[in-house]
Amino acid sequence: MPACLNDYDFGAIAREIFSDENKRNGRSMDDILRQVIVAWNGSDKLSGAIVKFPGAPDMYDHERCAYGAGPQEGFELILPTAHTLAKAADGYIVPTSACFEPVAVPYCRELYKKSGQELFAVGMQTRALCGQDSAPVALTNETLKLFLGNAVATYGANSVLYISFGSLFFPTTTPQLIDALVNTLLNLAKPFPFVLALGGKMAALPKELIERVNSSGKGLVCDFWVEQRAVLQHPAVGWFLTHGGFNSISESLAEGVPLIIWPVAAEQPVNAAFLSSGPDPAAFELLQIRTGPQLGPSLRGGPKITGTVEDAAAEFRATFEDARGAKGATLSANAIKLAGVLRETAVGEASEEIIRLAKF
Template identity: 50%
Template sequence: MPRLNKHIVAMLAPAWGHTISYIHFMNQLLRMDEGLVITIVQHNLLVPKMISELAGTSYDTQRVRIIGVGSKESSGALKAETIFVAMQELANDWLATLPSLFCEVDEKWPKPNSIYLDFACGGSVIEQTKAIAGPSCKTLLWWTAPVVSILSHLSDNDFLAIAEGIYADGSKRNGRSLDEILHQVRILIFPSPYHLNPTAAIQMKSLLCFSLQTVPTNYPAAYSAFAEGPDIYDHERQAYGAGAPFGAQMFTAAQKLAKHVDGTENDRVVTLFNERVKNFLDGAAGKYGARSVLYISFGSLFFPVATPHLVEALVDTLLTLDQPFPFIFALGGQMASLPPSLVDRVHKSGKGLICDFWVEQRAILQHGAVGWFLTHGGANSLSESLTQGIPLIIWPVAAEQPLNAALFSAEPNPVAIELFQIRTGPHIGPSLHTEASITGTIEDATKEFKATFDVARGPRGQMLQNNAAKLAESLRQERENEIPKELERLINF
């Protein structure tokens, strides 16, 4: 056995999308270097799922260890209201655990030479971590969203300081109050995500606010400061998005982490174990043919909780289509739910399967019956779908998802259809993307659902499937050619 001379330690946020991506990234690293060992420190709420995921992969169990920390009171998907408590437990126990990893070293577990800190939780411990690890140990930021969204997530802007500078100059103040200027500066620099509260007032002085949605090149041309940017999104840019948005503490900590780290840098069949899911997919393939099933999931953390009536309208539309579109709806997140009467109706129809249990998403997407994925547009869902050549219908909720929806549905080689009538609040109105005005009503959302499903099974849908297949092939080629070089460079960083 080669001498074990490299040791990576990772601290991962208690969110499944952040964790599963690292697990498979880790397996690639281990295959690249037989002298590498990896330690993952994760909250106990996620450890059982990690062990289950690893059981379906091929890896050297002697070179991986998972250290579970924090409370063991619950299991499964984290509730939204408990995630920050879990984050705090993880941070505290990380700092308590880390010194032993540097002191208790042996031939099997050498002294760590690099540390990966998840952007969602590493900012609160970066300084203490670097002090414990010492200058010879590199620290890196683990980023789980598309790289194009890094700037909007990790750029800090003190809006109060900018507004005060304008207010102090009478020629720029132009009769406006400080509050008016503050709101206008906030809107101009970082418009709000269109499913979060767009009307709250800024009340915290010197708050480092940021967008969960956009990057500067996407700001509307209506604002002279960014006149060269394309009109990726439309009038919703004018909505007030002030105050601390959901996740503000997490992302301001991520900004801090990004300033201190030292670097920024599926090739296997997954077994579908659930017989109920497997039988439904096999039956749909036999009855309707290959690529006939729509898979629906909003991930483990997100769900359109503000518009449950539209989610129900989506399911109702699928049940009443003249040409059946068999579907699986995975309710994997803690916030995800459907009325029991609707679930019963789906199952009695034989047209769909509602999974109020954890499903093997990658295994479902690898099944030959699945041809489309209706998703929130998170990074893992996008990559897991597109590596299988499956096009997308995107219903974005928050974070980088609206940006993903815009980019992946853009010409000249789109692989997705973006939904518009699911928008809410001030984001209802004219659109630069579609000829129809956005109303957000059940009636117009239902029309859009029907039109989308018609498109998916028509000539344009075939074009999107062809584009997705080409992209999957490109991704496979990159995995074979460029990615190994980058992994080797990362291991030796």
């Protein structure tokens, strides 16, 4: 993620466009800045250009932009300031490591050396990996505890799909696709029990849908606080459907739980592409849930992205079938293996980086 702060000077690009009456075209500075940040290609428009991230698959510029959470107010202020700070900083502290990003970490380290800056890759900073509170976390909500306990008894261990879009995001621009997700799960011939946590301020479902899920015996909508780490540690849970934010990714992989990623904002599309590719993927990436300029072909292949309810529902069904088949078993094994590597790194490579930082 720090590399994006050096790709382009968003503020300078926006100021140059704003200063030209023809390029400005009646827009405010904030509007232009927002469009420059969304395009993320040195201009204020998506062009279909191929962009590269070290270690992640190449993609079109529109593929790395997510629109599911709607306009992200404040990003147009944060990122230009962050770019200014990045140029002046002595270095970067990043919550990752070369074992997790074997291409990106060395690449960024060499990139920053050229400008006299240091990179400290201190590893994923989750409590499970940092040795604090390493004992399992207890669930405090009795309804959730009962649902997960019944799922283990009825369907076995690792049978539950946990769904959460984090504390900051939710697919607010495509409520019809959230409905399709829930209805697909409720109508599967082979039940895939699920817990859907409404944890963020943007997260909401119609009351009728919540009542239908909670009365079905197949799912539980939690419109109350959920201890995410406790859920991911529970023996009932085998999959995590997430927006792909780095905090959620870290918590899931620290527990060895594979992912189904529905990116909705920020760097999440890049995270989804990275984790679902390579020799040892640990995630499925959903594509038909995309909207706006993301519709159309993907550079990574597959069917044309339409964003329709019908195609999204078909992708949900196929993904859930694969998750409980041979491909899902492979992704699960990769996630468990990665959890072990991350724990070793926390007391090895990452610990050494923290010591190097302390002496810097």
